[in-house]
Amino acid sequence: MVKKIPERSCIGCRGKFPKRELIRIVRTPEGEVKIDPTGKQNGRGAYICSKLECLEKAFKGDKLAKALDAEVSEEIFNRLREEFLSK
Numbered sequence: 001m002v003k004k005i006p007e008r009s010c011i012g013c014r015g016k017f018p019k020r021e022l023i024r025i026v027r028t029p030e031g032e033v034k035i036d037p038t039g040k041q042n043g044r045g046a047y048i049c050s051k052l053e054c055l056e057k058a059f060k061g062d063k064l065a066k067a068l069d070a071e072v073s074e075e076i077f078n079r080l081r082e083e084f085l086s087k
């Protein structure tokens, strides 16, 4: 039996990727928006592939806010981008 690799869509480019190749952004139950390096943090998550332009696209198109059902301010985005780049 072939084991299926879980796939998720990048909210920037809509491409499908194996889950572990994506970066998960999570809104925690406390309402904090951050990058989830473990992929297991509780909360509502959205996935971005490893391209920075996808993170930017998701932010600018308001897709990130919609996917997380949270407000994503410029300040939060800048922090996400820094974490993203330090990967």
Ligand SMILES: [Zn+2]
Binding pocket: 010, 011, 012, 013, 014, 015, 048, 049, 050, 051, 054
């Ligand atoms: Zn992408």
